[in-house]
Amino acid sequence: QTVVTQExxxxxxxxxxxxxxxxxxxxAVTSGHFPNWFQQKPGxxxxxxxxxxxxxxxxxxxxxxxxxxxxxxxxxxxxxxPEDEGxxxxxxxxxxxxxxxxxGGTKLTVL
Amino acid sequence: EVYLMESxxxxxxxxxxxxxxxxxxxxxxxxxxxxxVRQAPGKGLEWxxxxxxxxxxxxYADSVxxxxxxxxxxxxxxLFLQMNSLRVExxxxxxxxxxxFVGAWNPNYWxxxxxxxxx
Numbered sequence: 001q002t003v004v005t006q007e008x009x010x011x012x013x014x015x016x017x018x019x020x021x022x023x024x025x026x027x028a029v030t031s032g033h034f035p036n037w038f039q040q041k042p043g044x045x046x047x048x049x050x051x052x053x054x055x056x057x058x059x060x061x062x063x064x065x066x067x068x069x070x071x072x073x074x075x076x077x078x079x080x081x082p083e084d085e086g087x088x089x090x091x092x093x094x095x096x097x098x099x100x101x102x103x104g105g106t107k108l109t110v111l
Numbered sequence: 112e113v114y115l116m117e118s119x120x121x122x123x124x125x126x127x128x129x130x131x132x133x134x135x136x137x138x139x140x141x142x143x144x145x146x147x148v149r150q151a152p153g154k155g156l157e158w159x160x161x162x163x164x165x166x167x168x169x170x171y172a173d174s175v176x177x178x179x180x181x182x183x184x185x186x187x188x189x190l191f192l193q194m195n196s197l198r199v200e201x202x203x204x205x206x207x208x209x210x211x212f213v214g215a216w217n218p219n220y221w222x223x224x225x226x227x228x229x230x
Binding site: 057 | 148155158161170206215218219220222224
């Protein structure tokens with residue numbers, strides 16, 4: 001069974017930079033996994049930030065960027081704002097009978 | 112504007128069935144693959160199922176395969192999830208989601224979710 005791994009928690013200072021990663025148990029994450037990134041705040045539905053590795057949604061702040069880094073998918077926040085605190089999930093595509101798998105999520109604290 | 116609204120959640124006993132519905136508007140429904148994602152209380156997101164634009168292709172997570180059936184009615188812009196043989200571990204908020212663009216299969220636009228409690 002495929003497992004997608006994210007950092008369980010990260011803490012960053014306001015104005016700082018942080019990188020969240022998304023690793024696959026099957027090997028290196030590539031653009032063929034079409035990495036997606038979602039933000040979720042308490043009591044709210046998930047909100048898409050990034051799809052297809054690095055494509056931003058119209059509402060995604062410029063400080064968010066997606067990339068591939070060291071065999072993982074990565075979400076970098078530059079100039080973190082207090083409102084960026086929340087849970088972040090990645091989603092990878094594997095095709096086959098069970099095509100999509102979410103990572104376990106990263107709880108980002110801005111402190 | 113994309114609009115997705117789930118309904119049909121509620122409290123059921125283990126072994127019972129429930130049918131979720133998702134009403135959609137604001138995008139090319141009949142040309143879009145659609146997804147169900149769930150989230151157990153206090154837990155992360157879990158991809159559940161996806162259906163192709165025509166309904167000819169369906170895929171499921173291991174955890175629900177053989178018990179859940181995804182379907183759609185393109186004439187009414189509705190997505191469904193028939194959940195059978197429900198288990199306590201199926202307790203979750205269920206979200207429907209539409210893709211970023213026609214031809215994509217990723218969940219991009221999300222509904223508000225509907226809570227299913229199996230107890």
